[in-house]
Amino acid sequence: MxxxxxxxxxxxxxxxxxxxxxxxxxxxxxxxxxxxxxxxxxxxxxxxxxxxxxxxxxxxxxxxxxxxxxxxxxxxxxxxxxxxxxxxxxxxxxxxxxxxxxxxxxxxxxxxxxxxxxxxxxxxxxxxxxxxxxxxxxxxxxxxxxxxxxxxxxxxxxxxxxxxxxxxxxxxxxxxxxxxxxxxxxxxxxxxxxxxxxxxxxxxxxxxxxxxxxxxxxxxxxxxxxxxxxxxxxxxxxxxxxxxxxxxxxxxxxxxxxxxxxxxxxxxxxxxxxxxxxxxxxxxxxxxxxxxxxxxxxxxxxxxxxxxxxxxxxxxxxxxxxxxxxxDTVPAIAGGARTVERPRGHLRFEGVEFRFPGADRPVLHDVWLEVRPGETVAVVGATGSGKTTLTSLVPRLIDPTAGRVTIDGHDVRDLTLPALREVVATAFEEPTLFSMSVRENLMLGRPDATEEELDAAIRTAQAMFVYDLPWGLDTRIGEQGLSLSGGQRQRLALARAVLSRPRILVLDDTLSALDVETEALVEEALRHVLREATGIVVAHRASTVLLADKVALLAGGTITHVGRHQELLTDVPEYRELLAQDADLDPSEGALR
Missing domain, CATH: 1.20.1560.10 (ABC transporter type 1, transmembrane domain)
Structure with a gap:
């Protein structure tokens, strides 16, 4: 206020x-x-x-x-x-x-x-x-x-x-x-x-x-x-x-x-x-x-x-x-004039810093990270380390206070907001659903999607429960989707992001509310989606790391290590300690499952 x-x-x-x-x-x-x-x-x-x-x-x-x-x-x-x-x-x-x-x-x-x-x-x-x-x-x-x-x-x-x-x-x-x-x-x-x-x-x-x-x-x-x-x-x-x-x-x-x-x-x-x-x-x-x-x-x-x-x-x-x-409040985030033709989804964080207004210290500082087209990076860090802030920089929900974020070599601040939001799709840990039908919620980011594409996105997110609702996809869900469970809301939000067919897919701990069995099915389907897109995944669960080609460890407001999961598990004690908190990790074997 x-x-x-x-x-x-x-x-x-x-x-x-x-x-x-x-x-x-x-x-x-x-x-x-x-x-x-x-x-x-x-x-x-x-x-x-x-x-x-x-x-x-x-x-x-x-x-x-x-x-x-x-x-x-x-x-x-x-x-x-x-x-x-x-x-x-x-x-x-x-x-x-x-x-x-x-x-x-x-x-x-x-x-x-x-x-x-x-x-x-x-x-x-x-x-x-x-x-x-x-x-x-x-x-x-x-x-x-x-x-x-x-x-x-x-x-x-x-x-x-x-x-x-x-x-x-x-x-x-x-x-x-x-x-x-x-x-x-x-x-x-x-x-x-x-x-x-x-x-x-x-x-x-x-x-x-x-x-x-x-x-x-x-x-x-x-x-x-x-x-x-x-x-x-x-x-x-x-x-x-x-x-x-x-x-x-x-x-x-x-x-x-x-x-x-x-x-x-x-x-x-x-x-x-x-x-x-x-x-x-x-x-x-x-x-x-x-x-x-x-x-x-x-x-x-x-x-x-x-x-x-x-x-x-x-x-x-x-x-x-x-x-x-x-x-009279001037939007702090205004789109540029550039569009991206045939986007490849090459994402880079170049010396990024972010500080909340009036804060004594930045949440993020000197962040360097590169995610190549078709590559998926899992961002791992302790609670409050700035993972959500980092992912929010990609679709320009916030702007860095120093450094820049680029897509295919273009600063995201130079892109028009419609062009940027067509390239990037985000699914959040706390999904927002509107008081409208399931179909309208899913097609929010892509109104021209066909029934076949809609069904494919639903199956990717393991959200087939929508077909069992009283009126199927035309069932009107309550405000904030409170008539659904947390896992169901997350799966619908994931399906919405997948349906938009982005070049860059940002998943902010989107699978946190899923049970182990459903999570495994969703992860298997996501592997096929992420092969065709650049992915940046916030991971709290050890199993989610397996979706990524490489892992970035965020600690102290910056990326301290980047590498493959097995390399970090062997060489970086902080990374091993973070994953050891998850039941999926067997410390005696030093590997996942």
Whole structure:
């Protein structure tokens, strides 16, 4: 998770974020102009109605001229119909642009998340990202679809009506204008406090979403250890934290909204009192007072709604900043421009070093290793020695901080990412399966695979159990493949990697969850696959080493020995000790099985 998510780490809506938001709005400018025009004409019609009422009262009603009453009545009716029609047009027209804008931002956000490297996803909580892609975008949509339009409309209506009131009867107009001063002062104070507390609520909701997601994914472990009450207490603490902060937010809003309700109504009471005295004194006509009061009533909603709209605006700005916080993150791993024609799969590590950001010492340093086309190398090392980090460098899940990794003489950083990922396929120790059918999971890396190729990959990975599932390959497996055993998930992940027919196949301890009998069958089938590809295999089991043509011993963050299994077993005590921990090794014979 990014540090200090309780408050913004940069000014709300930086210049880059504002530029990006403008770029999202640009395709909808024409429709937005039409919407704004309809809104402005609607305001004009609503303001004109009280002025027509003034003419009715001071004209036909005062003088008893019924003949002049009908035309003015028709004008008032026409203005009412026009206002209602313009409101309908405005609301009908704004649906498409607003929903289209939300969809476009969400698509871009998801696409950008796919471009960001593993380091980014390792630092951020998934719940924080989920809340940005759902709750925050909905908040932005609500403001763009309602709040922004009414904010401008209300400010415009307040300004125009205030000028009209001053023109009608300046003493009462000044009273109305003066009542805006405390509202402006309190609004500015409210805005500063609301920004902070709104961001805090949104970040805490992201933390809560993370707890829910982790509990759902890890439900089997929670139940197995009987930790239901423990995780519930964690959830309850986070939920109460959200509740307490939300209540602080509500109290702040309630005080502000109440203030906005009191000022206009108090001002209206004074206007009626002083206006009645002015009519009695002859300095103000009854029609003018009625029109003044009607226009004054038109200010009650804009002023009362100002709090809601300002709150919505602050939440939207905070949400936009949270979304742009992700969108403005520059991918640390960007593809080059080169492609590999007729790749052979010649893999080299040339003086490679990798250091995690902020770490005191590198995980890997001065790593030199060559894997020739069609050759398989087993990487052996103690737990935590950096084997997974080493293999992650090949498909560029991470990049070395020094040195380089080359394929057929080309630095992998110079290759386009699609070209690189076509050449390299990886099967991980912890396989990831998606909530889709078995077929879709297997064809993730190669959508054009035939049924024969699919069957061959399944048999290579000894994953024939898929044919016994209720709907065979079309059976939908649960999220993370939790309906399958660990060994079944590993075999499906292996089949997926084999199906992509890579020139370089990376196996990160892919057979660790298999029983001995299944492992032997998988290894036998893999030998045929690895003859046609360059292989790099992370080995924890002694039996897995037999898949390789040679072995690389990783110790102290570097490759200390490279050679054939028998040579290392005889000459390198560290290697012998590592393999001796596996039951497959018979130390008295000094060989495997």
């Amino acid at each position: 990014p540090p200090d998510t309780s408050s913004p780490r940069r000014p709300l809506l930086s210049s880059n974020s504002l530029w990006r938001m403008r770029s999202y709005l640009r395709p909808y400018v024409a429709k937005l102009v039409f919407i704004w025009l309809a809104a402005l004409l609607g305001i004009g019609a609503s303001i004109a109605l009280p002025l027509v009422g003034k003419e009715v009262i001071d004209g036909p009603v005062l003088h008893g001229d019924s003949g002049a009453l009908l035309p003015l009545g028709l004008v008032a009716l026409g203005l009412g119909v026009v206002e209602a029609f313009l409101i309908f047009i405005r609301r009908w027209s704004q649906i498409g642009p607003v929903l289209g804008l939300e969809t476009r931002i969400r698509d871009d956000l998801y696409e950008h998340l796919q471009r960001l490297p593993m380091g980014f996803h390792g630092e951020w909580q998934s719940g924080q990202l989920l809340s940005r892609a759902t709750t925050d975008l909905s908040t932005i949509r609500r403001f763009l679809g309602f709040g922004m339009l009414f904010l401008v409309m209300n400010i415009l209506q307040l300004s125009v009506v205030t000028v009209l009131l001053l023109n009608m009867y300046w003493p009462l107009g000044l009273l109305v204008a003066a009542s805006a001063v405390p509202i402006i002062v309190v609004s500015l104070r409210f805005e500063k406090r609301y920004i902070k507390i709104s961001r805090q609520v949104q970040d805490e909701q992201g933390d809560l979403a993370t707890l829910v997601e982790e509990s759902a994914i890890g439900i089997r472990t929670i139940k197995a250890f009987g930790r239901r009450h423990h995780v519930y207490d964690q959830y309850d603490d986070a939920a109460r934290k959200v509740y307490d902060t939300s209540m602080d937010k509500v109290r702040l809003s309630a005080r502000f909204f109440t203030f906005l309700e009191v000022i206009p109504n108090f001002t209206l009471a004074l206007v009626l009192l002083l206006g009645a005295l002015a009519v009695g004194g002859g300095s103000l006509t009854l029609g003018t007072l009625v029109a003044f009061t009607t226009l004054m009533l038109q200010l009650v909603w804009p002023i009362a709604s100002l709090g809601y709209i300002l709150a919505m605006a602050q939440e939207s700005m905070t949400s936009a900043d949270r979304v742009m916080e992700v969108m």
